[in-house]
Structures are given as structure tokens and as C-alpha cells.
Amino acid sequence: MSLNAEKMTLSGEFVDLRPLCISDADLTFKWRQSPRSLLLNRGANSAWQQGEWIAARPANEFNFIIQLKDGKPIGMVSLTDIDMINLRGEPGRFLIGDEDATKGIPAAAEAMLLLYQLAFDHLGLHRVYGAVAEDNRRMIKWQLYMGMTKEGRFQDHYFINGRFQCAVLFGLIEPEFHKVAAPRLKAMIAAGHMKIAAPT
Amino acid sequence: MDTRSIVTEIIFKALRQLNDELAQGKKIEISTDTKLFGPEASLDSLSLVSVVVDVETGVSDSFSKTVSLTDDIAMSQQVLPFSSVQALVDYIIQLLDKE
Numbered sequence: 001m002s003l004n005a006e007k008m009t010l011s012g013e014f015v016d017l018r019p020l021c022i023s024d025a026d027l028t029f030k031w032r033q034s035p036r037s038l039l040l041n042r043g044a045n046s047a048w049q050q051g052e053w054i055a056a057r058p059a060n061e062f063n064f065i066i067q068l069k070d071g072k073p074i075g076m077v078s079l080t081d082i083d084m085i086n087l088r089g090e091p092g093r094f095l096i097g098d099e100d101a102t103k104g105i106p107a108a109a110e111a112m113l114l115l116y117q118l119a120f121d122h123l124g125l126h127r128v129y130g131a132v133a134e135d136n137r138r139m140i141k142w143q144l145y146m147g148m149t150k151e152g153r154f155q156d157h158y159f160i161n162g163r164f165q166c167a168v169l170f171g172l173i174e175p176e177f178h179k180v181a182a183p184r185l186k187a188m189i190a191a192g193h194m195k196i197a198a199p200t
Numbered sequence: 201m202d203t204r205s206i207v208t209e210i211i212f213k214a215l216r217q218l219n220d221e222l223a224q225g226k227k228i229e230i231s232t233d234t235k236l237f238g239p240e241a242s243l244d245s246l247s248l249v250s251v252v253v254d255v256e257t258g259v260s261d262s263f264s265k266t267v268s269l270t271d272d273i274a275m276s277q278q279v280l281p282f283s284s285v286q287a288l289v290d291y292i293i294q295l296l297d298k299e
Binding site for chain 1: 217218221223226235237238239240241242243244245246247248249250252253254270271272274275277279280282
């Protein structure tokens with residue numbers, strides 16, 4: 001891999017993606033305790049464990065903190081399981097931890113565009129893929145909006161919220177990224193610049 | 201019901217579905233004045249996409265017409281179609297009238 005995952009920062013108009021570091025343990029652990037995170041894979045049991053987990057990330061993973069342009073951290077996202085033989089990788093660990101700070105701002109859209117541009121345009125991957133718990137309907141709609149194709153499901157793959165849930169499997173190949181996902185994400189980002197309607 | 205009422209109800213339904221997924225204290229007020237996106241808005245982009253997907257589906261089901269709410273045409277409007285529920289209703293009616 002020609003890119004340095006530990007030092008890379010990706011810059012956008014509304015957010016930057018900067019490398020996740022051990023000093024983010026307390027904040028990211030707090031985010032992982034939120035009700036929304038119940039729909040993700042189980043994480044660390046303490047901030048200390050979270051720090052251990054961050055320290056153990058392999059060099060061929062890209063783990064980012066999503067931060068506003070003023071430096072305020074608002075979430076996290078990763079690109080993992082990068083396979084430079086088969087040219088595929090898995091975006092994931094996507095969590096907006098501070099939802100209030102992102103209201104009215106296309107933060108999630110731009111964070112995902114930056115991550116996909118890293119995957120397809122910089123790393124030259126051909127395909128990204130992932131799995132979402134069936135109850136995580138908002139994330140499933142998000143994946144479909146971005147042009148992801150529903151490729152199948154793993155039955156009772158997760159035990160979340162006290163019951164088994166299927167994993168919905170998604171995939172996106174490079175031509176579809178440029179044809180569908182990138183224009184939609186760019187449109188969402190453009191919405192962040194538009195004039196709003198006067199109150200009625 | 202007239203077109204405006206149907207479209208308004210489609211958007212309200214999408215917002216109710218979103219509220220089902222939001223934690224207590226994070227749920228959004230549902231009215232025609234609800235600001236969806238932009239300054240003082242109720243939604244982040246993750247939630248906005250959820251609403252957009254449900255509204256596009258609802259419009260397609262109700263009117264047998266496909267509308268795209270986040271294409272270049274939407275983004276070339278003078279005002280953001282997601283400024284408020286009212287603005288989104290107006291924009292969808294404009295799209296339906298074009299057909």
C-alpha cells in the first residue's frame with residue numbers, strides 16, 4: 001500500500017477525516033455507549049479497553065475521526081480488510097457520535113465521500129462491501145441511497161438488543177461509485193451551501 | 201385528498217418513521233414548518249437521506265412517478281428543497297406538475 005494510514009488526513013469542505021489515535025479513546029468509548037451504537041458490533045467495555053483496541057489497529061487499516069473544520073470531533077469511520085490482490089475493502093465502524101453538532105451540515109455525506117474517494121480513487125480498489133444489522137434501518141437506507149447493491153443476508157448473524165438479527169450484505173463496485181454514489185453525495189454536500197426558504 | 205395533502209402526508213410519514221429510530225429526546229417535531237436541512241435544521245445528512253429515500257418511495261407508490269430529490273436539478277433551485285417540510289412539498293408538487 002502506497003498510502004500512510006497512520007498519518008493521512010482527508011480534507012473536505014465541511015469535515016476532515018484525521019487518523020484515530022489513542023487519545024480519542026475516552027470520546028469514542030462514550031460514543032460507543034450511545035443508544036444508536038447498540039446496532040453496531042459490541043465494542044470495548046471501558047475507555048482503557050478502547051485505547052488498547054485503538055493501539056492494536058494494524059497499519060493496513062484506515063481508522064478516522066470525523067471532525068468539523070474547527071476541529072470538533074463528531075464521529076468515526078474506517079476502511080478495513082483492504083485486499084490489494086482482489087482490490088476490495090470494507091468501509092465500516094461508521095458512527096456519528098455527536099448528532100446535534102451535525103444537524104443541517106452534510107457531515108456524514110462528506111465523510112463517506114472522502115472515504116470512498118480514498119478507496120476507489122487513491123487506493124484503486126474495485127469493490128467495497130459491508131454488512132448492516134437488519135434493525136439498523138437508517139443505515140440500510142443510507143447504503144441503498146449511495147448506490148450499494150443488496151447482495152444477500154446472513155441469517156441470525158448478530159445478537160443485538162437481546163435477540164438474533166440478520167446481517168444485510170451490501171456491495172459497491174467502482175463504476176457504480178462514480179455513476180451513482182459520488183453524484184448523490186456531492187449533491188448532498190452542495191445542499192449545505194444552498195440558500196434556505198424564508199419562513200412562511 | 202388533493203395532491204398537496206397527499207405529498208404532505210408522505211413527508212410526515214417519513215418523519216414519523218425516522219422518529220421511530222431516534223432516541224428519546226432526539227425526536228423531531230413534525231409540522232409543515234419543520235426545518236429539515238440547513239441552518240437551525242432538525243436533521244443531519246444521515247437522517248435526511250432516510251427521509252429522502254422514504255419520500256421518493258412514497259411519491260412513486262402514490263403517483264406512479266419517479267422523482268429524484270437530490271439530483272442536479274434539485275440542487276440548482278433558488279432555495280434548498282429541504283429547507284422545510286413546506287419547501288419540500290412545494291418542490292415535489294413542482295416535479296409532479298412537470299410530468
